[in-house]
Amino acid sequence: MYKFVRILTLGILLSMLAGKAAFAAEFVCLDVTEKKWTKEEQRNIDLFWNDTLTYLEAYVKALETPTGLCLDSAEAVVSSYNSETGKPEKECITKKRDVELMIKHVKAVLANPEKAKRCFDPQLSNSNGWTKLYTPSRELQNYSPVSKWLNRPIAVDYFEKVKDPEIKKAGIKLNKNFVAIAAKTDSSDHFGRDITIKGLPHLWSSVGWIPFYAESKKAWNKDIRGGYLYAEVMGPWGNLRIDTIDGETVGAEIGMTAQLNNSSYPVHFHHPQEIYMTLTTPAHPRQNQFMLMDWDSDQFEAARTEDGFDVEVKGEGKWKDWYMSADQKDNWLIYLERNALHAFYAGDEKNADLENSGWVSVWARTTARDNNQTTQISVPADKNTKRILPDTHVHAHTKRWKP
Template sequence: MKKLLFILFTITFSSVSGQNIKIPDFLDKAEIENFDCNCLEKEVNYTKQEQKYVDILWEESLQYLKAYAIALTTSTGNCVDSDQAIYETVDGHKKLCVMDEKDMRLMVKHIYLVLLNQDKAKKCFAARKDLDWLYSPGGKARENSIVDQWLDRMTLEEFFKQKVADPEVRQAGVSFANNFNKMITGDDIELPSNFPYDISANALPNLWSAVGWVPMYAEESERNVRNFKKTRGGYAYGEIFGHWGLLRIDEINGEKVGAEIGMVVQAVNTFYAYHNHAISEMYHTIRKPACVNQFKTFAIDEDNPAVNTVYEDKSLRRIQFDTNVPQEYMMWSTGAADNQPFVYFHRNTIHAFEVDGNCEAKPEEKALVTIWARSNAADRRNDYGTTLLCESADNPGTPGKRGEVIQCDLTKIKW
């Protein structure tokens, strides 16, 4: 503990609170000056010693959020003051300027209001040390994070060994946990050019280790059996800002906060099965691929002509689409940190991710690493917090494979 405290007292980091944050012209000065927020839980009180760790986590969280907001509002492609994203890959790669979307404008505004009113917003921030469903990467990642050492969460390796029943999922998960730090750090981690500075684990080791990781598909459930076992053991996400994250704000100036912002890691040689949710979602790839077409994304809008309704009731619409078509590979896009790094999925867009490991020298050490967000998660009338996995139409209850007819249940969105 003495060694840990010495590191704590000597550590230095760039404080967002010490930087001049430029106020974008799309913000209303009155909202900044009259900032008010309601938290999702009571403010947590820490001892003086604990607060030192919480402050480090807070500062790194602010750095992450600031860079993300800047990236989203920086011109890329043919967009003005906006990042450009692929939103559908079927029938050609369709793109949009994300800041044209109302949900994105609200999310970015809320990020800036937090950055410009840090003292008030901080009351909604907590390390969430008491939760038993948030995990630490353990290993080298924990060694490099004094905050993670203080939190002392159960590690991902312990989770997979103690809480996961399926032997194949457990084996994949233990390998995932043992190589996690190698997956999120190193020279092949690269931010897209519209990010103003590095917010990867290379630059923010405390945040990436102590955020609290969720291996959401690992345990047995009726939903999870529709995902592939290697993916179930090789997938985790962390949430910084949002209802499940570290910064939990219900309302800002009377507006519901719909942002969920964090990061995702998906091991190579995995296929994240076709899935959907009634909440818009986006990913920025922050890793250089080892070969062309390593990181593949599928996205089809619910209104695409290839989507056929086979059943409908008051709450859902069951659809099917056929992937057993000539040149099926053209239904997918490929991305990298320096080439089409950004994808945005409208509500009920069916999407999937396939990560090739054949070109990796040490595939067990590599993963697709992304900056992740959902923008309108405050609408709890829809499937807030729920991801719906599709299935094989011919073999219901099993993951839909490429080359099959895929069947999905889509939430009927409430207006």
């Protein structure tokens, strides 16, 4: 009995010390200049900031709430196909060291909101330093006084001026219907509260959205060049930019993505680990499908090169085994290791005309401050390929990263 009480007391003491440490956390901001705001501007910033804190709190809760076979963690898909079992592979996500560190830093923010707020930038300049930030549509801009104040350029207007008709069509469709697409989401199963556009309108309408691949020919597919958006809430290019907490580099990069229905995001990879949490309620069982496998899977052919490996991905006759469906209830959480090959296929030709449909996710990178952050997209074996689909033969050149 005495031993039990002593262990219990020690546990309480350690918890108190951990809480005290979090409370005493020291923040160094990353390229954020303090400004003087009017009372009205500060009210807008406070609305934006409060939504951000709610979002981050729910994000940590989703990661730590037990699902599947995990006792103290959410269970994540780490591979969509194992050739030995013919099934996906899953692991407890908070057991990953990079995820553990990200959660630690987000909790420090939640425990020290006033200190962390000094690193919060509404990005009134409508730029994150390397590209323009947009609001998808005027309908979304009217969702919040914060968004009206920020007055970001409208993405629909941007795509109206795009010359390529296919990119233009996809871009206008996604952005013009963004509110309806984003509304077909549900976070009640895993987040503990509504963190969608319906629950956090100030955040979703005020964060800066980027038509990430619009001007990138490397993305290959014109449907994805127009039909993909990304936004960063916390991270080195987002609104909450923290360099260090208690001397530790903050690598957390947390935001959201939106992909238009019937678009194909080709096989790609990158050095930083990545997390996707699906919020969309799919219109049919195989609307939103993803492939995720290690580059050295026995399903691919790999040849060593001087700085990495050339990987051949031949999906014909195999891709339906490789890809699995995601929705907001099941297979909602995906974790990508470094250089993992992955792709997102949002629907198919039979469901091309689904009205106001797309794939919306909470997205994150855990190590956004190390190595090469650039997303590397595969290239088709046949250079005459006009659109990369799941069954297209593609090359991927993965490179080694620094330890």
